[in-house]
Amino acid sequence: MSYLGWRNYWIEPAFWDILGKEKGKSLWELLGGRGGEVKVYASFGEVMGPEEAAEKAFSAFEEGFEGIKLRVHDFDEDIDKGQVKGVSQALKGEIRIGVDANQGWRVTVIKDAPLWDLERAKRFSDFCYEMGVEWIEEPLPMDDYDAQSQLKRYSKVKIAGGDLNSGGYPEFKIMMEKDCYHIYQPDATFCGGISQCFKIMKECEERGNFFTPHTWTNGIGFAINLHLFAASKSRNSLLLEYPYHPPSWTPDVRDAILESPFIHKNGKVKIPEKPGIGIEINWKTLKKYGKRFFKMTKRSLIFYSLRERGLKETIELGRIMKR
Known part of the structure; x- marks a missing residue:
């Protein structure tokens, strides 16, 4: 983890893939997990109004998803609350609701974005508790460990995060020592690869924390983190993120680089059984769009x-x- 220059975490899983193929074992087997299938939640990718959010959530419910995740990102707190309220009124008690505030890494490439402080996060947490929300994701900057810890102690709703923290196991250990989150969500393609994420997962289990990785990349990233989740104890109680926002973000688009996209069936995804990561690259697509x-x-x-x-x-x- 300690070196200068470009951090090539995303390439580390390729060596696990080679190891799995050499030993004739799937990645989840190498990690001591079990196969079969896992439950996933529909992770929406766009900020929506109350009516559209309720419609999307209901469609996901009809498809068999047990959970959904909304995104809030407005300067006006009431607009954020309106989206959550719309879904809660339509499906409270019928579906597990998560809300991503996207404050861990404040995206301002296209336009300015709100910057939450601890007090705003507390107010939103109180509101989400009233609305029956199960978890709030990244409600504060990713490196504000002290504020995260204070919010975690205060909130009646589970606090989740760690999506884009790139310091690997050493950073996440500090976060756990400070008790920043209920649910830790590292992404193996960002935070040190499979080896680092596996250590984070084990540390979570030893401390009694939950683990469910971030997967909002593409089919390769989803597959890698799917195997990690398959090896975790949290698969028994939590759902895995399934990036899904039709018609703009669908499995055929998300997983275009793969021969076979990961398609859910009644809110469940089958874990690959082939040796290694268990995916096949669509070389025609790669040749057309890759460099x-x-x-x-x-x-x-x-x-x-x-x-x-x-x-x-x-x-x-x-x-x-x-x-």
């Missing part, structure tokens, strides 16, 4: 090593490559 930014063969690696590291280290590299 290669690095290429190295064994031959070019040897020449590079000779030029940059010398003969002694190149000989050692050769020994390693033959193992």
